Amino acid sequence: MEKKYTKPFGNSISASSCFFSSFSVKFCSLFFGKKEKPFDLVAIPKGQVYKDFNVWTLVRRDDEKAMTDPETGKKLKYEEINPKKSIIIGTIRMGFGHWRIAIALASAAHKLGLKSYLLDLMSFTDTSVAKSIKFLEGYYNGFSRLSQNWKWFNEHIWEKITSKTSLTLDSSLQQRLLSSFFVPAFKNIPSEIPLVAAHPWVGHAAVLSGTKKVITMIPDNLPLAFWLVEGSIHTIQSPSAYMGYRTLINMEKGPAIEKCIPKEDIILAGHYIDYELTSNIAKDCKARIKRMNDGQPRRLLLTMGGAGAQALKFADIAKYCKKYIEEKKASLLINMGDHKGRWEILKEHLDKDNIKYTMHDDWKKTQKFISEMDEKENSVTGVHIFLHSDFYGAVYATNLLMRHCDIMITKPSELSFYPIPKLFIQRVGRHEAWGAIRGSEIGDGTKEVTTPDILHRVLKTIIEDDDLLKMNIDFIELNSKAKIYDGALEVVRIATN
Incomplete structure (x- = not known):
């Protein structure tokens, strides 16, 4: 063919x-x-993705290593693929976006x-x-x-x-x-x-x-x-x-x-947005408004892409925000994904600039920390680094953090479409520019910021003032009512009808 x-x-x-x-x-x-x-495939209940979403992973029947539970070291029970009330999600662990x-x-x-x-x-x-x-x-x-x-x-x-x-x-x-x-x-x-x-x-x-x-x-x-x-x-989309x-x-x-x-x-x-995010948009926007009105530190979520290209930009952001962090006007939550090498580069700059940080590299403890972020006022201060060797945790930590952060700082990749106020830093490839265009036009993100002086000016504005953040939140709520963020549910409906 x-x-x-x-x-x-x-x-x-x-x-x-x-x-x-x-x-x-x-x-x-x-x-x-x-x-x-042709591969002889069977399904196994493996990893956090199974625990969270009842996703069974397809592996080759003769692949002993793939069929072993990394937590217990025991071979997992498998089952044959059942066509009834099921779909196959096909992807490639190539960068973070497709996953x-x-x-x-x-x-x-x-x-x-x-x-x-x-x-x-x-x-x-x-x-x-x-x-x-x-x-x-x-x-x-x-x-x-x-x-x-x-x-x-x-x-x-x-x-x-x-x-x-x-x-x-x-x-x-x-x-x-x-x-x-x-x-x-x-x-x-x-x-x-x-x-x-x-x-x-x-x-x-x-x-x-x-x-x-x-x-x-x-x-x-x-x-x-x-x-x-x-x-x-x-x-x-x-x-x-x-x-x-x-x-x-x-x-x-x-x-x-x-x-x-x-x-x-x-x-x-x-x-294409997770149901856990879309179903909690009103609640999460209300929490952002409350933190803003209470004068809590502005929670900035920085997300490393799958190629790991933003280490130096993160270092620059941390250095510029140091005074705001010390004054408890801002806090940084930096998800490095699974990029140990890129973390070493960022760590070198943080140490040189005398910026203290808390490391989160245990998945269960990370989940507990995130779940408790909103329990106490002013509970999240300083700089928090997230680094996980498990690929699911490396990617999904960003999704969990989104609900409890005020602004996400990201390149305009697949994250351009997520329902959280966004500051778009320089793209990695021209095709990503249109992600920032989409976000800025529907009001839930900024235009793409490509130079340090503009980036610093925008950071100063979103930390010291409330108008841009409030505008983004208002548009996220409007977009939610228009079902702009319901694409994942729609795709599944299309697949099964």
Whole structure:
């Protein structure tokens, strides 16, 4: 099928683009070898994601290590995949965004009484499937970090790679061909179970394997052909992105585009947000207003991205906010994810600037600390660092902290769409710029702040004054009433109807 796929959505692309797409995939095959035999998958109740959302993890039947409980060291009982009242959430542990979206789906499915099976292509560690993704992720993460430290590279190379090379229809073709490597992970899954893909490689592989209903969740607010999976239903988070994807705007590669995506294959769903967050928006906004009126320290949540590119920016923010922290006008809660190396860089700067901090690296203790944040007035002061080796904890700590913080400081990634006031710092790739545009236009975030002097000015304003924070809170409540944040629930409904 993949050899014949040369006209995405019925549109022609240049012969040279077809050749290059095929060549690049053949080049990858030299590194990762031939395609593997279909995986024999079973489901196990593993990790915190099972405890929180009844998510069963799909593993290979013969993978003893994957089937072992890391807490007890005992082999977990498994069960066969059951198609009844269930969905498969397909993702890739590649950065934090795709996993965070998968968690939002799991939360929505749990709310609707469904059983979720998690299929993470990166979890099949000793296979060419995971090795190929790890290889590609390594380059992406390295270039992302470089873009934050080398202005010329960011402006002249990385900004173009992250926008133009993924924009045109040949990118969709290339991802289709590349995804043929991942088909073995899907071949033995019952085809009648709906599959929701939080990454296009998952979507393409599911379509190629014969899955009857595939939902492709598109996270980007900038229309890029990279995300398109022909043969699936696409869900979109914003009206502007819907128009762009529906009409394949600016995606020509050679011949003009003559056909759009059929209206039956694309749906404006809304923002992909966990039910635990959407159902508590009114309560959490009320708590922010109370802290503001009571003059409590402004709680600033800083979130490290999956590529770990913001360590120096966090150090600059901490240094600028030092006087506010000492005066108990602000507190910093910094989630470093699982980036031990990046934490060492930040730690060096905090120590040099004599900024004291409290470390949180035990997941159970972290959960307890977060759950008690609002029990006492002025209970959260100073700087708190969160660092967890478990990938779920590394990602989900941000979600838990959101409910108890006033402002989230983040690059405009998947977090652009979350219902918390946001200060957007410099993007990592041009495609992320449209996340900040979405947040600033619907009123729950700032414009993208790219230079230290502007960042310091905005920090001063949001700490010393209340008007911007109050405006963001008002718009979050309005957006909630308009169901803008209910996209995850909508995606699950689409998948199961």
